[in-house]
Amino acid sequence: MTAIPASMRYIEITVPGGPEVLRVATGPVPRPGNGEVLVRTVAAGLNRADLLQRQGFYPPPPGASPIPGMELSGHIAELGPGTTSRWKVGDAVCALLGGGGYAEFCVVPEGQCMVVPAGVSVRDAAALPEAVITVWANLLEPRRLFPGDLFMVQGGSSGIGTTAIQLARAFGARVATTAGSDEKCGVCLSLGAELAVNYRTRDWEAELVRWSEPHGIDAILDMVGGDYFPRHIHLLATGGRLVHIATPHGNQVMVDLRAVMMKRLLITGSTLRSRSVKEKSSLARSVEQEVWPLFANGQLRPVIDRIFPLEQAAEAHRWMEMGNHTGKIVLQVL
C-alpha cells in the first residue's frame, strides 16, 4: 500500500450555484477520528441531493464534511483509534457517507463501510450504497413489501428506481413503474418490471389501474409527491403501503382520511442522510447480509449510466440535471 500523502485533490463548492461553482481544489488529507477509517477513494456515486447541496439548499448534517459526495468505493488506507478488527489496510470497501466522497481520501465511520459484493468491481461498487440502503430501509427491512405483492416505483430509471425494480423482483414482488421516455421504459422492462409507463405521453394512473385491478397496488415507492399523492391513495389496495422518499412536486398534500381508514393504509417515508451513524451502520450490516448475495447470483447488478473523471464533476452534475441518464452516474477518482 502506498504512503498517504499530506494533501489531496477534492471538489469544492466555491459558492452556492450552478455546476460551474464546482472546482478542483487541493487540501490536507483528513485524519480518521475515533471509530473511523480513512478510505483512498476509487470512485464516488452522484446523487440528486448533491445537486441541491451545490445550490445551497441541502447543507450536510452537523459534523459532516462540506465536500460533496454521499457514497464512495475504495481501499482502507488507515485505521483510526478505537476501530474494531473488522477492516485492515488495503481492504476494498464501499461506504455510505455524511459527505466528502468527491475527494481522493475520505474519513468514514467504520460501520458505514461495507465489503464490495462478489461479482462487482471496486469502481462500480460506488454506485450501490445510497440506492441499495435507501430501498432496503424503506421497503424491505421494515417489511413493507412481501412476496407476491403488486409493487410500483415512480421514476423506475433513476438510481433508486433501477435498484428498487431489481430488489423487489428478487424478493418475489411483481413490479410496475413509470419513466420519462420510451427508451427508459425499455430499460425498466429489461430489469424485470412487468409494466413501464412513459409518464410524459401516457396516463400512468389509468394504466396502473388496469395492471392492478381488481386487487390494487400493495406498495408504492414515491419520489414525486404533491399531485401524485391522491392518485397513489386511489391506486392502493386494502392494507396498502405508500412510502415517500422525495417530493419535487410538493410536500403539502390533502389527505382523505376516510380512504386511509377504509383501506387501512400505511403512509410513511424517511430520509437516510439524517440518520445516526448507529442506524446507518445497522442498515449497512443488513444489506451486506441480505442484499449482497443477490449480486453474486445475478439477481442484482449495478446500473451505471456514465463515468466521469473527478475533475469533470461539473459536467457530471450538468448531465444529471439534463435528466437523460438511466441508473447511476459515477465519478472516477483513482
Ligand SMILES: NC(=O)c1ccc[n+]([C@@H]2O[C@H](COP(=O)([O-])OP(=O)(O)OC[C@H]3O[C@@H](n4cnc5c(N)ncnc54)[C@H](OP(=O)(O)O)[C@@H]3O)[C@@H](O)[C@H]2O)c1
Ligand atoms: N429519502 C431518502 O433517503 C433518499 C435517498 C436517496 C435518494 N432520494 C431521492 O430519490 C430520488 C431519486 O434519486 P436518484 O439519485 O436516483 O435521482 P435521479 O436518478 O436523478 O432520479 C430522479 C427520478 O425522478 C423521476 N421523476 C421526475 N419527475 C417525475 C414524474 N413526474 N413522474 C415520475 N417520475 C419522475 C425521474 O424520471 P425521468 O428521468 O424518467 O423523467 C428520475 O427517474 C431523488 O429525488 C433523491 O433526492 C431520497
